[in-house]
Amino acid sequence: MKSAKRLAAPLQQQPRGLPRRFAIGYSLLIICALMFWPALATAQTAQPAQDDALVIPAGKTHTGSVATLNQPIVVEGVVEGDVTSVTGSIVVRGAIEGDVVSLFGNVIFEPQATADGNVMAATGSVVLPEGAMIAAGGTVYNGNLDGRGVASILPGTGNQPIDFAAQLVLSITLGILAVIVATLLSFIWPRSISGGARAISLAPGRAMALSVIWLVLTLIAVGVIATILIFSLVGLAILPVLLLAAQIPYLVGIAAAGQVVGERFGFHGPSAVAVGSSVLVVPCVGLAMISLPAAFGLFYALAGIGIGGMFMLRAAVVHRNSASY
Structure with a gap:
């Protein structure tokens, strides 16, 4: 209870409005988004090259x-x-x-x-x-x-569409792995996951806003690093590893968001993470049977709230430590 109050105090004491550094960051994000948006939009449909090729x-x-x-x-x-x-x-x-x-x-x-x-x-x-x-x-x-x-990334399938059964097995397997990893993370960092969950409960709107910022920053960072890698000799071999590493924060986020949901069902600690993350992952698995992009988008949105909570936890800790000096 005391730890929750200590966390709540820094969160509630933060001034309203956006600090200058956040305003600068938002401006940079908007500029980068405007730069990359035309390329992202045209990449969604397969069209032949233009005349200036x-x-x-x-x-x-x-x-x-x-x-x-x-x-x-x-x-x-x-x-x-x-x-x-x-x-x-x-x-x-x-x-x-x-x-x-x-x-x-x-x-x-x-x-x-x-x-x-x-x-x-x-x-x-x-x-x-x-x-x-x-x-x-x-x-x-x-x-x-x-x-x-x-x-195209499954062994032995080439570039042919997978059938419904294979898509179902793949979706369920990924969902189970996400729940298992999230639960293991709650055993490894129980205080951090619990603190992130408390931050989400105290300020869910702020957690959602931070999740959007994190997503944009991740896309920009991965895009820049990927651009550098694909021009190197070993870039294509490293790029899948980079994309996998980018998923780690979302597994931490689904653990924090899952604990919030699990505590609503009366569970605590890793049990709450296991139950809550399962509740969050099940709709993603079901949606994957209709649209895989939508399923991944839903998973990232839910996990992103947890990432926002972890950011607020870190900000609260820094605020508390700086106030003690």
Whole structure:
């Protein structure tokens, strides 16, 4: 009870309005969002490259890698290296003897096109029609989380849509893993998870606002780091690890949010986390049967509230420590 009061005091003593550093941060976020929004919007539908594309003509062989920042690429000949575009789509009509990566665009193969390496469309679609060939050791990373996109990261499925049963098993497995990890985190950091849960109960609106800020910052950070990595020699191999690491805060968040829900059912500690996170995850699993993007969005929204609570806990601790000096 005393710890809850100590947490509540700093939260309630914070001045109203936005401090200057937050105003600057909001301005930077808006600028970055305006910069990346056109690329994110155009990456959702697979369309051929525009007229200003960088073209490798048919019958020509380009030795070395090809990379653009804001320009589509059309490969009609042969590229002896990697092909990378940050915000442009890539159309492959010939052969690429390396990796094919588009961060905020689509990768579109036409029949008879070939690639000897990995293929990635981080936020868009990989279109791989019948007749197009990817090397046996190559992997397709499809940013669109539809059935075809999920199938592209499952072993032995290639780029074909998964059936309902496989999608159900995948959704349930991910849901169970999320609950297990959240419960384990409550055993490892019981005070932090409980403190974050108390912060959410005291100021749920502020927790939701902080969750939105965290999401935007995460997207910007992952986008910048991914852009750097895909231009490096080992970037494509590290990028999936980076994307997995970005999920860790959301597992902490689902633990904190789950404890709030679990305590409403009369549970406490790790038991509350296990019960509450299960209650939060079940709708996500059900929604995954209809739309995987919507399911992931719901999970991130719920877990983001927990992240906001953890931020408020940290701010309260810093405020209390600074006041003691």
